[in-house]
Amino acid sequence: MKFAHMADLHLGAVSDPKMKGLESSTLEKAFRICEEKGVDFVIIAGDIFHINIPDLSVVKEAVEVFKRFTDTGRKIYVVYGSHDFSPNSTSIIDVLEAAGVVVRVGKPSASEGKLRPEVVTDEMTGAKITGISGRRTSLEKEAFTDLDRDYLKAVDGFKIFVFHTGLLEMRREGEKFDGISQSMLPDGFDYYAGGHIHRVFVDKSGRVVFPGPLFTGWGADLEATVLGERRGFYMVEADQKGKPRLEFVELKPFEGIHKVVDATGKTAEEINEELRLWATEVDATGKVVLLKVQGELSSGRTSDIEFGLIREILAESGAIYLHLNRNALRTKEMGMVTAMGESAEEIEGKIFKEMAGAVKGRDGNPVVKDEPAAAARLLSVLRNPKQEGESLEDYFARMSREARSVLGILSEDGSPAKGGSEGGAKASDERGGVKARTAGRRGQS
C-alpha cells in the first residue's frame, strides 16, 4: 500500500491575496502528486483549516481539491487539529465529513473509564486507522492517559495511529511546547502519523513521523521556510508487516530571500537609506522576502523607518510578499522617556501619554483608541498573578481573554469580545475587582 501523510495545512491563515494564491496552489500540487504517484489514501493529521469556521471561499477551494481525489473512490482520513476544532460549536471538519469528503478517525467512545477511539478500516488496502484528535494539550493528555491500550493492541493488520500532539522528547534544546511523552503513544502500531509540530521529524524507529506543514504563510514558520526548512509531506509505502519506506515530497511553496539589518548605533534616517538602497537593488521577483530589522537605533523613533515605502518598492519589483520582523528593533529614545510623579500610577500614565502613537497598525493609524487609557487598563490586567490552583493554560487563556477584552480585539475563536471596556475600566480602578470578577467567571464555566 501507498499513502500520503500530511499535516497542518492551516488553510485560510493568510490574508495577502498573493499568499492566498500560493496557499491554494501548494495544496493542489500536493494532491496532484498524490494522484500521480497513485496513493491509496491520504492522512491529514489535524489543522486542515486555520480556524474552525473558515472563510467559505477557502473551504470551497479545498473541497474542490479533496473531492477530485475522493471521487476516484479513495479516502482522506483526518483528525481535528488544535485550530480547526471547537469545543462548543461545529467545526468545518464535521461539515466536510457529513458531506463525505473526509473521514474523521478515532471517534471516541468510553468503556469503564477508558477511551476507545474508533478504528476505521480502509477498504482499498485493509489498513486499520485510528487516532486521537488535537484539542488543547491538557485535554489530549487526558485522552492519552485514558486510552484503552489493550483494546488497541488486539486490533490486527497494518495499523496507523493519527494524532495532533507534539512529543516532549522531540523538543530541541530550548524549544518550548507542551505535549505528551512518546511513551504515551499506544504500542504496536506500524505507523504513527503526527501533526501539530511545524517541522519535519522522524524518530529512530522510522515509524513516528511528523511531516510539518505543507505551506507556511506567516510568522516564525514563514521565516523558517525562507531560511531553508523543508516543507511538504510524506509518501509512505508499506507491506503488511515490515518497516514503512518513507519519502519526503518537498513542495517548496516559494523561493525566499532573507535580509537582516542591524540598526544598532544608526539613526532612523541612515536605516531608511540603507533599506531603500537594498530594496531597489535586490532581485525579489517572484520571491517572498523576509526582512528582519533589529538592534537599537541611536536616534529617531522606530516608526520613523519607512517600511511602507520598502514594501512598495519590493512589490513594484515583483516580490510576492514582504514579511517584516522588527520585534527586536528598539530605539534609544524609547528608553529615555522620563517622567516624574507622585505615585507609580501617575508615572505610568505620563509615560503612556508620552509614548502614545509610537506603535501604529498597518494602515498607519493607532491600533486602539485612546491609547494611554487602553495601556493603563492592559497593564492592570497583566498585573494579575496566576491564582492558586489555576493551571498555566487557564491562566494564559484568562490573561489573553481579559487583555483582548480590554483592547476590544476579536477573541481567538473569531467572535467579538464581550463586555470588554466596562470590565476593563473597572479593573484599572481597583485591582481587587478584577480578581473577584475572574473568580466568578471561573465558577460559571
Added chain:
Amino acid sequence: METGLGIGTTDCVGQIVDGDDGELVLREKQGAKLELGDLVVVDNERAKYICMVSKLTYGSLIHPDRILTSSGSMLEGVNPRLEFPDKDLRIFRQVHVKPLLEVVFENGRLVDRAPRSIPEFMSKARMASAQDFSFMEAPKMKVFIGNIRSGSRTLPVEYSMDGERLLSHHVLVSAQTGRGKSNLVKVLLWEAMRHGKFGVLVMDVHNEYYGTPASPGLKDHPDAARALVFYSRSPPPGQQLLKINLKSINPEDLMGVVQFSNAQEETLEQLRRQHGANWVSELLAINEEDDSFKKTKGTIRALKRKVCNIFNLRETQEGYECADGVFDLEKMGEETVNDMAQALEGGKIVLIDGSSISDDTGLVIASAVLRKVFDRYDYYKSSGILGEKAQVGVVLEEAPRLLSGAYGDNIFSRIAREGRKFRIGLIAITQLASVIPREILANIGTKVIMGNEMALERKAIAESAAQDLADFDRIIAGLEVGEAIVSSIFSKFPVPVKVPKFEDLAGRERKVEKERAQAQPAPAKRYF
C-alpha cells in the same frame, strides 16, 4: 495543682539525689522500670526540666562485704533464706538523666531553652506526657518527621520542622542497614509534597519511592498530580519517558562521579573545548588507529570504554546506540534535563526510576540536572528573585565518596559547601557517616540519627551534631527500626522521635481520598 507549666498528675518515678548541670541522678521508685531513652520531667512552679534517661546503675546502702557474703551464701546454698532488712529502702536503681531542655513561663507564654539551671535537690521526677510539649509550635512550612518518643513509648505529639530551613541547611540520615532510612526520606518527601514548594531530585535506585500497584508510594499522594514527576524507561501513563540527549551531559558530570586519569581528563576537556555539546559523538567517532592518535591511542580507547559503560552504549552497524534507550545520541531528549530543572524550580519532586541504570549513571544524570539548577539559581540570585523560587534539594543515597570530593570537585560537594546561599540542599543518606569529611558533616544542619551498632559511626555523628550527644551513645546503639534522634541547629534539644511507617501514613490518607472520590463520582468525560 495546675499551673501554666502544666504539671501533670503522673505518678512519681524517682527523685533527684545527686548530679550536676550535665547529668542528674535519680533514685528510682521501686517498680518504675525506667529504660534508656525514656523522657522524664522534673518540675516546680518556676521551670520544668525535660530529661532523657542515659544510664542506669545500682545503688545500695548495704556494706559491699555483706552483699558479697549474702550472694555467696545464696549461690552455694549455705543459707538460702538470708535476707536484708528494709530491702526496698536499701537496694535500688539509680537513673542518670540528661537535662535536655528547660521550659519556663515567660511573658505569658511557654518558652523552651537550653537548661541554665538545675532543679531543686530532692525534686520528684515523673514520666513525660504529651502535655509537657505544649510549648512546641508548628513551624511555617511544616514538614512532619515523626512523633515525640519517650524510650519506646510514642507520645501523641507531632514533631515537625520548617521545610525551608530543613532543606536549605542539608540533612543527613544515618543508620545502619534496615533501620528505616529510606522510610524516613519517603515520609519527608510525602510531607514536603503537601506544600508543592520543595523541589527535590530523587534517584530511585531501589524502586522504593514511586510505589507499585500493590504497595503505596509517592504516586499515591493526594497532590501527586501537581507535586510529583516521575521519569522512567517505561513510565506509567501520564508520567515521563526517561530519555536524555547526551548533549545535555557535560564531561564535568562524569568527572565528578567516575575516576579518570589525568590524561583522560585532559582529553575530555579538549573534546569539550573543540566540540562543545557534541563531545560524546566526537569522541566515539575518533578512529584511534589513525596515525595522528599514535600517542593517545590508549587514552582514547580507555575513555571510549568508560563512556560506553556509563551510558550503556554499544556499537552497531549504524553507529553507537544506547542499549537501554535512556540516552540518545541523535535528536531526542534535548529538553529533558531542562524540564527536570524546571520542575524542581517549580517545587516538584522529580523522581527518576533508577532501576535500569547503574548508580554512577544516575549520579551523572543528577549532576547534569543540578548543574542546570545551580546555573539558574545563580542567575536568579544575582537578579534578586531567588526568593520566589522553590527550595531545592537532592537525595543522595550512599554517596559519601562524592561528598568527600575524592574525584575532585563535583556538583554535590559544591552544594554541600555553598548550596545554602543558592537555596539548594542535600539530603544525604548513609551508613558510613565517618567517611564524610568533617567539615562537610559540620555543615549539615539537621542530622537524623537512627539505630547504629557501629561505635565508630556513632562517634563520627555525635562529634558533628548540633548538640552534645556524648551521653547518647548507648541510646543510639539501641534505637529500634524507625526510632530516631533528630539533632538540628534549628532545635534546642536532640529530639527523640518515632518515624511513622510510610505505608501507614500514606494508607490513612489514601483511605480518606478514596472515600471522597466515592462520595462524588467523576463526571463523564467528553474527549472531543
